[in-house]
Amino acid sequence: MQIKWNKILLITGIAFYVYGLKLAYTDFISPAFSYFGFINLHPSAMEQFVSIVFVFIPLLWSNMHAYRPSRIVYWILYMMVYVPAMIVPDYVRIDNFDEIVILKVVLLFCMALIYMTGSFRLIPVYYVKMKTNVMLFLTALFSLSLWGIIIQTFGIHFNFSQVDDVYDLRETYRSQVNRVSGYAMNWQSKIINALLLALGLVNKNKLLICIGVLGQLFIFSITGQKSVALSSVFILMIIFCLRKNGRNFVLYFVYGITALVFLTMALDLMMNSSEFTSLFIRRMLITPGLLLSYYFDFFSVNPQVHLSHSILEPFLTYPYDKLPPFLIGEHYFGRVDLAANANIWADGFANFGYAGIIGFTVLLVGILHLYDSISANRNFIVSVALIAMPAWSLVDTSLITSLLTHGIFIAFIINYFLKTERKVDSLYETDHRFKLRSSLE
Structure with a gap:
């Protein structure tokens, strides 16, 4: 019923x-x-x-x-x-x-x-053994490198005085951006900041949530792309909808x-x-x-x-x-x-x-199937947060572009190496070939 x-x-x-x-x-x-x-x-x-x-x-x-x-x-x-x-x-x-x-x-x-x-x-996925703290350190180092590229290209400034005129912001951004800084912008906004929001909510860490949101606002103040400003809301909405293991x-x-x-x-x-x-x-x-x-x-x-x-x-x-x-x-x-x-x-x-x-579509199916397999031993919310923004990019971007430029490949790497706790839902977890972790390693 x-x-x-x-x-x-x-x-x-x-x-x-x-x-x-x-x-x-x-x-x-x-x-x-x-x-x-x-x-x-x-x-x-x-x-x-x-x-x-x-x-x-x-x-x-x-x-x-x-x-x-x-x-x-x-x-x-x-x-x-x-x-x-x-x-x-x-x-x-x-x-x-x-x-x-x-x-x-x-x-x-x-x-x-x-x-x-x-x-x-x-x-069946073989996971290379890596301590969680080591992977978190490498992820933080990767994020700092991305921020370094962004700051070197665009400087440190919040252009909120120009937010109402986003077209000027976009024109300025297009005149300054290059291939490397473009990748840095996408990976930081679509992957790293989304990861911060997910880890912050899963671990009830308000600092991580604030860093993720502020990071998105800073990038929006540079690019003028409203999708960046809305992405925090989108990720938080996805995570809210995933309550009770997405039931x-x-x-x-x-x-x-x-x-x-x-x-x-x-x-x-x-x-x-x-x-x-x-x-x-x-x-x-x-x-x-x-x-x-x-x-x-x-x-x-x-x-x-x-x-x-x-x-x-x-x-x-x-x-x-x-x-x-x-x-x-x-x-x-x-x-x-x-x-x-x-x-x-x-x-x-x-x-x-x-x-x-x-x-x-068949290529996307293969990519998603592999990502599902990797995610079986990972926290569901974190896995979804990592792939949600690259998936959203498919709404207005080609699959090939999304693989690297918009971070699908980066999401795979982080989700594979970052060991996170997976909570078992006995009503829906039917594939028992994977031993789900009960605690962070």
């Missing part, structure tokens, strides 16, 4: 989420940003119904408990990429019953693949994001603006769906790039004079300097079409 009610609650939460996205788009985002591509072509009831069916199909196989990191990644992609990809194209495309339906079927298949990862038999993670996560959608609209109603819906809904939730539609339309009729701008550059000739994000930025937004960075599936389609979407 409890399972039945949980499923009803999940379906209800997703229904409100979809309604909230549609309302935000038609009443707040499109009226304010139609000049920027967020148009409303008033899709028919049948078109919207088909899209909603695609939204709800994954709920047939989904349960409430997230007992592996791969399931957390699944729900991040479902809420922030898959659902918008089903809903948003209806409003910007003339015909929603052409090949876009095939795209939606392929995305549905990919969601099923990612969900299945959480049920795979774990790989009700899905309900907490779905209703948390749904509440955020309606809260931002309420704030804009009170202030007679579109500022909050633009920040929280347009940028974080609507744009991934919009860009996936644009990438699909463009690379359905123009040559795909086959990674000729990336790892296959030495072997293939790139067919354009601009990288894919700038191609989309110029073609659909009319701005030659706009990098319309897209998600894992949009990038996959730009490279190899449907095969690229499925291929990059």
Whole structure:
């Protein structure tokens, strides 16, 4: 009976989420940003119904408990990429019953693949013996090195006097950043600071939490990237939803994001603006769906790039004079300097079409399965915190870029070597090939 009610609650939460996205788009985002591509072509009831069916199909196989990191990644992609990809194209495309339906079927298949990862038999992992204090020292040394690079490049200053004008901050940041400092920024903000927040909450250490939050605010004051400022909230929200070993993670996560959608609209109603819906809904939730539609339309009729701008550059000739994000930025937004960075599936389609979407998903499945196997002997909250921000980057970044630039590889290294306590949940821990640690070593 409890399972039945949980499923009803999940379906209800997703229904409100979809309604909230549609309302935000038609009443707040499109009226304010139609000049920027967020148009409303008033899709028919049948078109919207088909899209909603695609939204709800994954709920047939989904349960409430997230007992592996791969399931957390699944729900991040479902809420922030898959659902918008089903809903948003209806409003910007003339015909929603052409090949876009095939795209939606392929995305549905990919969601099923990612969900299945959480049920795979774990790989036996041999852990190199390293004392916890030694690994903590090496991690702290690594963090200090990153801060050294950041400070050497940008100096020590909190530019909060300019926070209201984030575009100036971003322009200044782009003029100063280089490859090395860019890596340092990403690894510190997406991995190390997230680790500090997780360790602080697990061990009830307020100092670590404060250091993590202040670190994010300092990086935001340099980059002007609101995702950095919001990342602390995102990580804390994920950790809050993981209470009781993630037994009700899905309900907490779905209703948390749904509440955020309606809260931002309420704030804009009170202030007679579109500022909050633009920040929280347009940028974080609507744009991934919009860009996936644009990438699909463009690379359905123009040559795909086959990674000729990336790892296959030495072997293939790139067919354009601009990288894919700038191609989309110029073609659909009319701005030659706009990098319309897209998600894992949009990038996959730009490279190899449907095969690229499925291929990059299979690669992600392999990565998540290995991470699940490593995490079986590690604290669940710490493991999730390390992978959550790199997973979030998949919302607007390619998988290949996320592996190194956004820290997936670094998350693997830290989670492998840093021994943390794993609490056993007898209701869900069914794979007994791993002896879970009862204390820090």
